[in-house]
Amino acid sequence: MTEPIVEFKDIHKSFGDVKVLKGIDLNIKPAEKIAVIGPSGSGKTTIIRMLMTLEVPTSGDIIVDGVNLWKMEKNGKMVKANEKHLREVRGDIGMVFQHFNLFPHMTILENCMTAPIHVKKEDKEEARERSIQMLEKVGLGDKLDNYPNQLSGGQKQRVAMARALVMRPKIMLFDEVTSALDPELVGEVLEVIRDIAKEGEMAMVLVTHEMDFALDVADKVLFLDEGVIAEEGTASEVIEHSKNERLQSFLHRFRS
Amino acid sequence: MFLQSLRKPDWVSFPSKYKGVIKINVIAEVFPDLMRGLGVTVSVLIASAFFGYLMAFIAGLCRLSNNIVLRKFTGFYIEVFRGTSLIVQLFWLYYAVPMLFGIELGSNWWIGVIAIALNYGAYMSEIVRGSILAVAKGQTEAATALNMSSFQRMRLIILPQAVRMMLPEFGNYLIQMLKATSLVYLIGLNDIFYYGNILRSNDLSMAPTVYLLVLLFYFILALPLIFLVRKAESISKKGVAS
Numbered sequence: 001m002t003e004p005i006v007e008f009k010d011i012h013k014s015f016g017d018v019k020v021l022k023g024i025d026l027n028i029k030p031a032e033k034i035a036v037i038g039p040s041g042s043g044k045t046t047i048i049r050m051l052m053t054l055e056v057p058t059s060g061d062i063i064v065d066g067v068n069l070w071k072m073e074k075n076g077k078m079v080k081a082n083e084k085h086l087r088e089v090r091g092d093i094g095m096v097f098q099h100f101n102l103f104p105h106m107t108i109l110e111n112c113m114t115a116p117i118h119v120k121k122e123d124k125e126e127a128r129e130r131s132i133q134m135l136e137k138v139g140l141g142d143k144l145d146n147y148p149n150q151l152s153g154g155q156k157q158r159v160a161m162a163r164a165l166v167m168r169p170k171i172m173l174f175d176e177v178t179s180a181l182d183p184e185l186v187g188e189v190l191e192v193i194r195d196i197a198k199e200g201e202m203a204m205v206l207v208t209h210e211m212d213f214a215l216d217v218a219d220k221v222l223f224l225d226e227g228v229i230a231e232e233g234t235a236s237e238v239i240e241h242s243k244n245e246r247l248q249s250f251l252h253r254f255r256s
Numbered sequence: 257m258f259l260q261s262l263r264k265p266d267w268v269s270f271p272s273k274y275k276g277v278i279k280i281n282v283i284a285e286v287f288p289d290l291m292r293g294l295g296v297t298v299s300v301l302i303a304s305a306f307f308g309y310l311m312a313f314i315a316g317l318c319r320l321s322n323n324i325v326l327r328k329f330t331g332f333y334i335e336v337f338r339g340t341s342l343i344v345q346l347f348w349l350y351y352a353v354p355m356l357f358g359i360e361l362g363s364n365w366w367i368g369v370i371a372i373a374l375n376y377g378a379y380m381s382e383i384v385r386g387s388i389l390a391v392a393k394g395q396t397e398a399a400t401a402l403n404m405s406s407f408q409r410m411r412l413i414i415l416p417q418a419v420r421m422m423l424p425e426f427g428n429y430l431i432q433m434l435k436a437t438s439l440v441y442l443i444g445l446n447d448i449f450y451y452g453n454i455l456r457s458n459d460l461s462m463a464p465t466v467y468l469l470v471l472l473f474y475f476i477l478a479l480p481l482i483f484l485v486r487k488a489e490s491i492s493k494k495g496v497a498s
Contacts, residue, residue, distance in 0.1 A: 054397050054401075083405070090403055091403050093401075097401075101395060102398070105417050164402075
């Protein structure tokens, strides 16, 4: 049994009076591909946003590589993590957003090189080389000097993936990355994710509505419903052979 | 007796018995005199614009700070300087502050610059604050996901986009600052307006010509600034679209 790289322990999250997550326990092993499915409002996105340190859990622990993400030790007591602690821990995590969030004032190449240079203090030439390679890999080697607003949605999302990959994360999070795309552009983005998944070194968590894609790529599928993990198993167990009624009615809406 | 001293002074109803015309032949005479004030007007403008923008950034960023004391204090400064008139602030710094606190703020030139910079800095800090808040939240999140520090997020991602939004308004305030510099003659600085007033007090019949030329001076100085604002608007339209 390999040690998990990420552990969620009894995670609760409320926004005001609304309880979004009601006790999530989850292990992510290195190189494991996990798809998270479920109706909107079930808290799928919140799970990965907490892992990316964009949202603070109300209670519970998230352990990344043996280190508590949101808490740190101070004078023998566990206190809320400060910015410095978060920066040390979240370096292994990368994320791709539903709405791309590319930096509009930078070219595609600059979008990719900025973080390696300033965050990882990489040599400028080396960062440039690696960024170009990564952009070629996602099929955008001819757009290096373009600005984000000159690209299609699918191209933007591929840049966003290259930008995250250049940082060499151990865990990549995908937040409904095809939901904001025109249907004909979904394929090109999924293909890139499939390629990344095949290389196998990274753990991946995909929040998605693409069931066929989840079946194809994911080692494990979680069905999230009303703030808890209602069903968990291999892709075919959950998507094809589950007896859970709510899951079936949820899937039915995608099949029709 | 007391009331008598409050009687309207006679200049309140400037009588139409004073007749004057714009005299073309006087222009050549007036022009070099006004030119003598150009240096002061331009140098006060440049210095107060520089310190005004600086103040705007400092105060704007303080307003967004997590430190509540800093935030409240800056808010107090902004409201005081926006809520009172520039000319009164000028006199405060020139007369009242040195007498009350024994602080010498420097030459008249510096006092003029400080007053205009503090006043317009207060207005422009709201532009800085608003523009930073207007940068989409997703930008901060993407920068966080790339593990940038809060300083790097501000410097590399937020400010470059926010500054583009600030440019047009900054340009407008620059033109306003130019016009505000005409107040510094009241604390004894020899700017364009000062020389214009000297000419008038020497020979009242020259007043129409003098003030026409003074207007032209300010307008010609403002022209490049107006051009700059247009330029800034076109720059800010590029680059920020999502």
